[in-house]
Amino acid sequence: MRATAEANPNIALIKYWGKADVELNLPVTGSLSLTLDAAPTRTTVALDAGLDADEVVLGGAVLSGRPAQRVERFLDLVRAASGRTEHARVDSVNLIPTGAGLASSASGFAALAAAAAAAYGLDLDGRALSRLARRGSGSASRSIFGGIVRWHPGDDAASFAEPVDAPGLDLAMVVAIIAAGPKSISSTEAMNRTTATSPFYAGWAESTPRQLDEMLEAIAHADFTAVGELTESNSLRMHATMAAAWPPVRYPTAASVALLDATRDLRADGIEAYATMDAGPNVKVLCRPADAARVEARLAEVDPTADFLSARAGEGVRLIDEPAA
Known part of the structure; x- marks a missing residue:
């Protein structure tokens, strides 16, 4: 049996x-995101009774070590x-840079979940596939x-x-890719460092559900x-919480700050x-979609070395072909 699925990255608006549980990947708080209509991951899962172990290829390169073990688990x-x-x-291709904070793991494991479920003969509805x-x-x-899309906290069944x-x-998003390589801190x-050491984390965990409720109200109107x-x-707020961890987690660079300032100036x-x-x-x-071209042009003036991706709301995961023997 084999199946191929495609999924798009999503960018969290409420992070x-x-x-709350590392093994089950249960979140401390709920979150909300926008699935993009660009840069999908396409993944094929092909069962082979002759294999002694799973084989995982990403972008033409055979994975080993922790990345491969993550897929195997x-x-x-x-x-x-x-x-x-x-x-x-497993043969997967990301059209968004991998490990750069651009949601490649979101699109990657969504595509893997759909392809693997189909290849192994699981009949899952959207909720069950999301939990997987x-x-x-x-x-x-x-x-x-x-x-x-909203992701609920709770136990395994409720999350x-x-x-x-x-x-x-109607939303659009302009993605400024400053650094396409893997980030320095996973x-x-x-x-883990933030939750363990940041004195601001309790405030983050308390305030985020309120912001999520406010976001749902704003969307409804x-x-x-x-x-x-x-x-x-x-x-x-999230990045302030990380900056207060020890050792500090600081992802923004000077180029990032320049683009943040340019957004304020817009x-x-x-x-x-x-x-x-x-x-x-x-x-x-x-x-807004009508402003996306002007936003991209202004950001490109500030950082002409960045790559840009303009997107709107995209579709959910989909099977590209039916499982076949």
């Missing part, structure tokens, strides 16, 4: 930062659920769905993502300004734009 979950024992060949994807990468639970209706709200290490302001505020010039950053130096700017 996930901190685990995930496939063990799928095998346990399906009752099958065959190992698999969460075990590989927390944010992958959100890439199962398109558009605006899944689901789409949020957003009538009248998200997992940074998250198609209030773009409130959505943007909450997006930028939540991101700045607002001063009457173009509504709001910046957000995840675990990495790259900057994402939320704006």
Whole structure:
């Protein structure tokens, strides 16, 4: 059996930062994201009874060490659920840089979850597939769905993502790729260090649910300004929490700050734009679709060495072909 699936990255507007349960990837707080219509991951899972171990290829390179073990552990979950024992060949291609804080793990494990579930014969609805994807990468639970997506905290059964209706709200995002290489501190290490040592983390955990409620209210009223302001505020709070950890976790670079300042200047010039950053130096700017070209042009003036990706709301995970023997 083999199956191929494709999933898009999502960018959190209300962030996930901190685990209530490391093994199950259960978040301390809920989160909310926008699935993009660009830069998908495509993954093929092919079962082979002749293999003694799983084989994992990413972008044409055979993975080993921890990255390969992460995929193998995930496939063990799928095998346990399906009752099958065959190992698999996994061939995956990311169109977004890997490990750079650009949600490659979200799209990657969402695509892997869908392809592996199909190849091993699991019949999962969206909620169950989201719970499965969460075990590989927390944010992958959100890439199962398109558009605006909310991920719930709670126990294993309750922690899944689901789409949020957003009538009248049309969003675009300009992604400024300052550094495409892997970040210096992994998200997992940074998250663990922050939760263990930052004196601000308790405040983050307490305030984020309130911001999530405010965000849902803003979405329900198609209030773009409130959505943007909450997006930028939540991101700045997360990075302040990380900066207070010890040793400090500081992802923004001088180039990042220049783009944050440029986003503020765009607002001063009457173009509504709001910046957000995840675990990495790259900057994402939320704006209206009609303003995306002007936002990208202004950011490119500030940093002509950056690469840019403009996106709108995208679809959820999808199978590219049906499983076949």
